[in-house]
Amino acid sequence: MRETEHRSTARVLDILELLEHVSNGLSLKEISEALKVPKSSLFPILHTLLERGYLCSESNGRGYRLGSMAFQLGNSYLKQMDGDEEIETVMQKVVDQCGETCHFAVLDRSEVLYLKKIDSPHTVRMTSRIGMRMPAYGTGLGKALLTDHSLSMLRELYPEGLKPLTEHTVTDMEVLAEQLKQSKETGFSSEREESDQDICCVAVPLRKNGKIVAALSVAVPTFRDTAEKEEQIKKLLQEAKQRIEAILQFTDLGLPNE
Incomplete structure (x- = not known):
């Protein structure tokens, strides 16, 4: 916990952030061990979060997982983004023209x-969901978001190294840094089966006042990927980038890096 943080408030957030990454729930003991906080200190916090709907109790006795109020709170954030509908309109145009999933x-x-x-309108497409998290180094979106990161910044961000997500994931920090350097020169980031088998991705960073605040990507099953399709996607992403960056300049989306 940071010295400037309020202890009880920090513990509430630590619990929610921990359970965000766990689909099957955690017991009181497991939460205590993960956060290094006594069970006696955690129990009243968990009870309150349970009563308020931010947590729910697993029927199999496994413990706690995120409740419906946590989802409602996150959904409210998305609805309050000023440029929400405009960005989705741009994304829809990309999908309409290339037939692939846009993130x-x-x-x-x-x-x-x-x-x-x-x-994508196709039955076979990338499996993903809003709210999903992935290690940035293994995705096209993530590489676009990391474009301005130097080798030293990457080492600071990933002190334990780069763990493989698939057999194709780049796990050498220097190779990743070189990829990011090339992405900065070309304006595009890409990956092929690094985070998902049989899926490739092309992405562009989105800047506001020169700073990367978000990224846009198109994901394609490898069996539909061709050189012609990739060129089409790059052109569509470049056009979408210009439109979305114009939206970002005049709206406050409440993005983490704005």
Whole structure:
């Protein structure tokens, strides 16, 4: 906990952030061990969060997981974004023209946080959801968001190294830094089966006042990927980037890096 943080408030947020990454719930003991906080201190906080609907109790006795109020709170954030509908309109146009899934995401510490998604009309497409998180180094979106990061910044962001998400994930920090350097020169980031088998992705960073605040991507199953399609997607992303960056300049979306 940071010295300037209020202890009880920080513990509430630590609990919610911990359970955000767990789909099957955690017991009181597991939460206590993960946060290094006594069970006696955690129990009244968990009870209050349970009563208010931010947590729910697993029927199998496993413990606690996020409740409906946590979802409602996150959904309210998305609805309050000033340029919400305008950005989705731009994304929909990309999907209409290339027929593939389009994502809008931000960097939250070392992870990509997916905020918007327009699905491909095809039955076979990338499986993803709004609110999903992925290690930034293994995704096209993440590499776009990390474009301005130097090798030293990457080492600080990932002190334990780059763990493979698939057999194709880049796990060498220097190789990743070189990829980001190339992305900065070309304006595009890409990955092929680094985070999902049989999925490739092309992405662009979105800037506000020169600073990367978000990223936009198109994800394509590898069997539909061709050189022609990739060029089409790059052109569509570049056009969408210009439109969305114009929206960002005149709206406050409440993005983490604005």
